[in-house]
Amino acid sequence: MARDVQITIDCADPARLATFWAAALGYRLQGPPGDFESWEQALDAMGVPPENRNDASAAVDPEGSRPRLFFQRVPEGKQVKNRVHLDVRAAPGLAGAERMAALEAEADRLVSHGAKRLGRHEPAPPLGAGHLVMADPEGNEFCLD
Helix, strand or coil: CCCCCEEEEEECCHHHHHHHHHHHHCCEECCCCCCCCCHHHHHHHHCCCHHHCCCEEEEECCCCCCCEEEEEECCCCCCCCCCCCEEECCCCCCCHHHHHHHHHHHHHHHHCCCCEEEEEECCECCCECCEEEEECCCCCEEEEC
16 A cells, blocks of 8 residues: 655754755745635634744645655754665766766755755765765755765
């Protein structure tokens, strides 16, 4: 039986991370429910107090084929290395220097959106194609692969 999947990320600033990951993946921020023209209108109608308006945010694939990313505010900060991380496939079909140049270009773009570079792993054939280790604006690790 096929199942849909949503990726949920605990964080301190859901709006910031949703915006970052939307830019990283070519997603868009999820629009407000129903006939509301804005999230402010929707949250007003729901009676959500101002201090809770950034408790959650989501980014969605405009084509609807990839998983929804849901960001929820939690009180504790990130403590250790992620046990699960996302691999952003930024250089499919490329190899060697061409692959690493494409990954570096994508890393530069994501740094301009708040990411940090953590490491570079050079190609090591036959199995290692090379990748970059990055962190999103809250320090969650991901790879450019």
